[in-house]
Amino acid sequence: MSLSHLMLKPAQLRLIRAVAESGQLQLAAESCAMTQPAAxxxxxxxxxxxxxxxxxxxxxxxEPTEIGLTVLRRARAVLRELESMSSDIEALRHGHAGRVxxxxxxxxxxxxxxxxxxxxxxxxxxxxxxxxxxxxxxLLGYLAAGEMDFILARVLxxxxxxxxxxxxxxxxxxxxxxxxxxxxxxxxxxxxTELGEYEWIMQQRGAPIREATFEAFAALGxxxxxxxxxxPSLLFTIAYxxxxxxxxxxxxxxxxxxxxxxxxxxxxxxxxHHQLSVxxxxxxxxxxxxxxxxALRLRDELLRLAAE
Numbered sequence: 001m002s003l004s005h006l007m008l009k010p011a012q013l014r015l016i017r018a019v020a021e022s023g024q025l026q027l028a029a030e031s032c033a034m035t036q037p038a039a040x041x042x043x044x045x046x047x048x049x050x051x052x053x054x055x056x057x058x059x060x061x062x063e064p065t066e067i068g069l070t071v072l073r074r075a076r077a078v079l080r081e082l083e084s085m086s087s088d089i090e091a092l093r094h095g096h097a098g099r100v101x102x103x104x105x106x107x108x109x110x111x112x113x114x115x116x117x118x119x120x121x122x123x124x125x126x127x128x129x130x131x132x133x134x135x136x137x138x139l140l141g142y143l144a145a146g147e148m149d150f151i152l153a154r155v156l157x158x159x160x161x162x163x164x165x166x167x168x169x170x171x172x173x174x175x176x177x178x179x180x181x182x183x184x185x186x187x188x189x190x191x192x193t194e195l196g197e198y199e200w201i202m203q204q205r206g207a208p209i210r211e212a213t214f215e216a217f218a219a220l221g222x223x224x225x226x227x228x229x230x231x232p233s234l235l236f237t238i239a240y241x242x243x244x245x246x247x248x249x250x251x252x253x254x255x256x257x258x259x260x261x262x263x264x265x266x267x268x269x270x271x272x273h274h275q276l277s278v279x280x281x282x283x284x285x286x287x288x289x290x291x292x293x294x295a296l297r298l299r300d301e302l303l304r305l306a307a308e
Contacts, residue, residue, distance in 0.1 A: 008046060015046075103148050108253070143285075144286070149292065152302075175270070200229070285299070
């Protein structure tokens with residue numbers, strides 16, 4: 001007997017399972033939304049294909065034969081997989097499962113991505129969400145290559161903006177952070193002249209926050225700080241600040257995360273005359289690549305938070 005001769009349809013497998021569970025063809029037919037004659041014909045066709053009875057017809061009901069038990073065991077396994085596949089597909093269609101990879105510059109990663117992802121994970125804990133926190137240039141490269149679903153980043157001239165769907169978000173505010181017992185920590189107002197006398201820990205040249213900081217010095221006719229340690233690592237920046245009198249310019253979201261509960265790190269935001277900010281960031285998606293249901297859910301949650 002060939003393998004193709006024994007291929008059974010899901011409806012036939014469901015009938016076999018229903019007969020075994022109820023012991024009555026009439027009850028099995030009702031559970032499968034069939035008439036009894038139709039169920040009888042379907043069962044007879046299956047037994048013809050198998051070449052042997054699947055059930056003993058007894059006065060007390062129908063009981064599986066030895067061959068019937070073998071077919072029943074396989075039928076149950078196949079139906080479990082089919083039902084599991086259906087459930088998985090439904091979850092994917094509604095964004096309650098699946099995988100998404102996104103990226104962001106530091107400020108929105110802390111300010112928006114964390115609460116947005118937490119909201120998605122509370123409702124759909126089995127979702128697989130990966131996050132990269134990188135400079136805009138790196139993020140745009142990944143997005144253009146199709147390696148990320150969407151990003152929160154700045155638009156740069158070396159990338160063709162026609163490739164992207166671009167949604168405005170907001171400016172990124174910059175603050176100056178020091179350890180809580182820094183000599184300037186208690187000053188009512190700190191001037192850029194005073195800051196120029198201290199060591200700095202900063203991002204690499206070209207980073208928007210670093211450039212905005214140096215522009216603030218230049219706007220007052222001041223030279224940029226010469227005593228400077230360069231690192232793109234936020235963890236290294238935190239460690240360096242904690243052990244020195246250095247000053248760091250960071251996004252306001254990062255500073256607030258560090259000094260507020262539950263972190264309560266021993267850092268202080270210096271009080272300045274003017275608010276410093278960098279160019280706005282955007283939510284960017286590839287036009288040629290539609291977002292998955294999960295990515296759409298996460299994007300919509302981000303936009304909801306940004307609108308509050």
